[in-house]
Amino acid sequence: MRLNKIIRHALNMVLHAKLRSWLTILGIVIGVGAVISIVSLGETMQKQISSQLGDLGGDLLTLRAGASRASFFGPGREGGGGGASAVSTEDEIVLDKTDLQVLKSVSGIKSIDTQISGQADIYYVAEKGSASVVGVEEATWATVTTSKIAEGRMLGPADTNVIVVGGRIADGFFSRQVGLNQLITIEDRLFRIVGILDDTSSSIYMPIDSAYAILEDKDKDEFDTIIIQVKDEDAINSTMASIEYKLAQKRHVLGKKYDFTLTSNKAVQAQRSEMMGSMTTFLTAIAAVALLVGAVGIANTMFTSVLEKTKEIGIMKAIGARNSDILKIFLIHAALIGLIGGILGLALGYILSGILPSLMSSSGGGPFSRFGSGDAIISLNSVVLAIGISVIIGIVAGTIPAVQASKLKPVDALRYE
Amino acid sequence: MKDNNNRLPLVSLNDVWKIYRMGEVDVPALRGATVDIYKGEFVAIIGQSGSGKSTMMNMVGCLDMPSRGTVMLKSHDISKLSESDLSTLRGKAVGFIFQQYNLIQNMTAFENVMLPLEFLEIDEHEAQAKARKVLESVGLHDKMYHLPSQLSGGQQQRVSIARSLVTDPEIILADEPTGALDSVTGREVLSTLQTLWKKEGKTIIMVTHDLNLARYAQKHVELKDGKVVDIRENNNIIYSDKR
Numbered sequence: 001m002r003l004n005k006i007i008r009h010a011l012n013m014v015l016h017a018k019l020r021s022w023l024t025i026l027g028i029v030i031g032v033g034a035v036i037s038i039v040s041l042g043e044t045m046q047k048q049i050s051s052q053l054g055d056l057g058g059d060l061l062t063l064r065a066g067a068s069r070a071s072f073f074g075p076g077r078e079g080g081g082g083g084a085s086a087v088s089t090e091d092e093i094v095l096d097k098t099d100l101q102v103l104k105s106v107s108g109i110k111s112i113d114t115q116i117s118g119q120a121d122i123y124y125v126a127e128k129g130s131a132s133v134v135g136v137e138e139a140t141w142a143t144v145t146t147s148k149i150a151e152g153r154m155l156g157p158a159d160t161n162v163i164v165v166g167g168r169i170a171d172g173f174f175s176r177q178v179g180l181n182q183l184i185t186i187e188d189r190l191f192r193i194v195g196i197l198d199d200t201s202s203s204i205y206m207p208i209d210s211a212y213a214i215l216e217d218k219d220k221d222e223f224d225t226i227i228i229q230v231k232d233e234d235a236i237n238s239t240m241a242s243i244e245y246k247l248a249q250k251r252h253v254l255g256k257k258y259d260f261t262l263t264s265n266k267a268v269q270a271q272r273s274e275m276m277g278s279m280t281t282f283l284t285a286i287a288a289v290a291l292l293v294g295a296v297g298i299a300n301t302m303f304t305s306v307l308e309k310t311k312e313i314g315i316m317k318a319i320g321a322r323n324s325d326i327l328k329i330f331l332i333h334a335a336l337i338g339l340i341g342g343i344l345g346l347a348l349g350y351i352l353s354g355i356l357p358s359l360m361s362s363s364g365g366g367p368f369s370r371f372g373s374g375d376a377i378i379s380l381n382s383v384v385l386a387i388g389i390s391v392i393i394g395i396v397a398g399t400i401p402a403v404q405a406s407k408l409k410p411v412d413a414l415r416y417e
Numbered sequence: 418m419k420d421n422n423n424r425l426p427l428v429s430l431n432d433v434w435k436i437y438r439m440g441e442v443d444v445p446a447l448r449g450a451t452v453d454i455y456k457g458e459f460v461a462i463i464g465q466s467g468s469g470k471s472t473m474m475n476m477v478g479c480l481d482m483p484s485r486g487t488v489m490l491k492s493h494d495i496s497k498l499s500e501s502d503l504s505t506l507r508g509k510a511v512g513f514i515f516q517q518y519n520l521i522q523n524m525t526a527f528e529n530v531m532l533p534l535e536f537l538e539i540d541e542h543e544a545q546a547k548a549r550k551v552l553e554s555v556g557l558h559d560k561m562y563h564l565p566s567q568l569s570g571g572q573q574q575r576v577s578i579a580r581s582l583v584t585d586p587e588i589i590l591a592d593e594p595t596g597a598l599d600s601v602t603g604r605e606v607l608s609t610l611q612t613l614w615k616k617e618g619k620t621i622i623m624v625t626h627d628l629n630l631a632r633y634a635q636k637h638v639e640l641k642d643g644k645v646v647d648i649r650e651n652n653n654i655i656y657s658d659k660r
């Protein structure tokens with residue numbers, strides 16, 4: 001029998017057992033949908049993480065006051081987290097000018113950006129809002145930051161009363177768009193926007209001296225964060241070690257628990273990637289189980305179908321069907337269920353992977369918060385893979401029933417009622 | 418009537434045994450049946466219920482294999498053919514008509530008739546033309562796209578006759594073709610078979626336990642307890658048309 005006829009007969013079989021076919025297909029749809037959305041979520045997260053920390057961020061170290069907190073999703077991005085400064089103990093632990101002196105004595109450091117951050121009220125035309133303000137060392141920030149400029153310029157040496165704003169401040173924060181060279185009032189001072197970042201943050205970056213004036217709880221010459229750029233990315237570990245040693249010596253914590261935290265972007269990035277990777281693997285495994293259950297469903301449906309069609313198989317054999325014709329009809333029947341399930345599952349997965357990130361971001365915190373909806377990644381790979389795998393699942397699950405059908409003896413099959 | 422001595426039989430059963438195993442006991446359905454059927458014959462296989470008529474028929478149609486003895490179909494020993502050769506032989510040389518019609522329920526009359534041609538991979542246009550022609554010849558030109566469930570028993574049997582004819586087989590095998598039909602419709606089916614035999618030279622083998630219907634056939638083969646006990650010419654054939 002020709003292939004087109006075989007496909008037609010197989011399709012007929014799918015269509016004539018509507019409810020059962022659809023239920024079986026549903027099993028595959030759920031499995032494929034779960035796999036697709038989870039894999040896509042994983043890819044989206046990986047991509048976001050690497051774009052956040054970027055290829056540029058590999059040579060950066062972040063120094064904070066306070067002992068290290070075990071946190072995967074914690075620090076690692078300059079100015080992030082809005083004013084999470086050192087944890088106060090009875091004797092407040094801070095980073096100050098002496099630490100900066102120590103850093104300057106370490107060889108292998110290319111530039112240093114001292115930062116403070118906090119919340120501040122901002123006003124534009126007649127509207128008011130609250131945004132995170134980051135004071136940065138205006139001379140070095142541009143070289144150290146991983147942010148990209150979308151419009152205008154970065155901060156530069158000798159800038160005063162100017163700010164660079166995150167993409168959301170320019171578009172979406174106020175009811176009107178805020179453009180370059182517009183004036184914004186922060187607390188009681190007027191600032192001019194010289195640059196808009198290519199991101200979706202609502203942070204405002206300004207020279208650190210201006211920030212001291214605005215963030216009143218910050219003391220002059222004390223810093224929340226110090227971003228260090230090393231000269232040689234390959235020697236980052238030894239540079240880190242010598243920074244830690246010298247700081248510990250100076251702060252008299254040598255041999256004790258350090259009262260500061262030095263992290264490398266690279267390490268944080270690797271840690272997060274690994275974390276995401278194992279989480280994705282775990283979720284994918286769960287989704288794969290769903291897919292397996294779907295496959296069992298196909299096998300079950302096929303066995304039922306063979307039993308139901310026994311008489312028809314006998315008739316077909318009596319009028320000239322070969323074993324291979326019967327085998328092909330049933331295999332393609334199973335493959336079609338897989339194919340339809342795969343295509344619909346792909347659609348479900350696509351919808352889910354649009355919804356999932358925004359669900360996760362609304363639960364707040366973590367790197368998920370940066371995912372907008374609609375920027376889900378579904379690669380061509382996963383499309384081909386999903387459809388290919390579900391067709392293969394169909395064929396594998398359908399093989400035994402199909403062989404069983406093809407091996408039926410014509411007389412026995414004809415006798416079957 | 419005809420001299421068969423120097424012709425090869427189309428179907429030849431030689432000492433054919435068929436033994437079914439039912440658990441621990443062997444049930445012999447055929448016990449050394451021997452019969453030759455020649456091209457152009459219209460044979461009625463008669464005998465009581467359980468005498469082995471269907472069993473014999475199934476072997477002639479290559480649907481079943483003998484336990485012992487040889488079944489020759491068109492000079493092929495069916496026990497020695499591969500599965501796919503058997504299917505092809507079955508598809509080309511034999512047309513089946515069953516008591517219960519055995520149409521595929523979710524296919525239209527036309528699709529049912531197309532099916533044997535599809536297994537033989539006949540060109541689509543040619544196949545459609547043949548299917549249409551043969552359905553017209555059994556008087557179903559206006560019922561082609563009906564499902565079996567939308568047809569009467571007699572109409573369904575005509576579809577199944579059309580299906581058996583569409584591949585233009587040499588042999589038509591009919592196992593109790595009128596068993597599910599009333600006597601008038603039954604006689605119509607018999608006259609159709611007779612026409613095929615007389616006008617188209619088909620070889621027809623029909624199983625029946627109704628001796629009245631057997632009178633349409635040219636030759637009677639009588640089975641008893643799995644053995645052929647009598648082969649005789651029917652000297653007073655009923656002709657459905659007197660021409």
Ligand SMILES: Nc1ncnc2c1ncn2[C@@H]1O[C@H](COP(=O)(O)OP(=O)(O)OP(=O)(O)O)[C@@H](O)[C@H]1O
Pocket residue numbers: 437438439444445446464465466467468469470471472473626
């Ligand atoms: N698949 C089978 N398994 C076991 N026994 C069988 C099988 N098929 C037939 N038989 C037995 O073989 C014998 C002959 O059966 P067969 O169907 O050939 O009879 P028949 O002459 O066609 O009868 P009927 O006129 O009732 O159709 C019967 O005794 C039957 O019980």
Ligand SMILES: [Mg+2]
Pocket residue numbers: 470471472
């Ligand atoms: Mg019978």
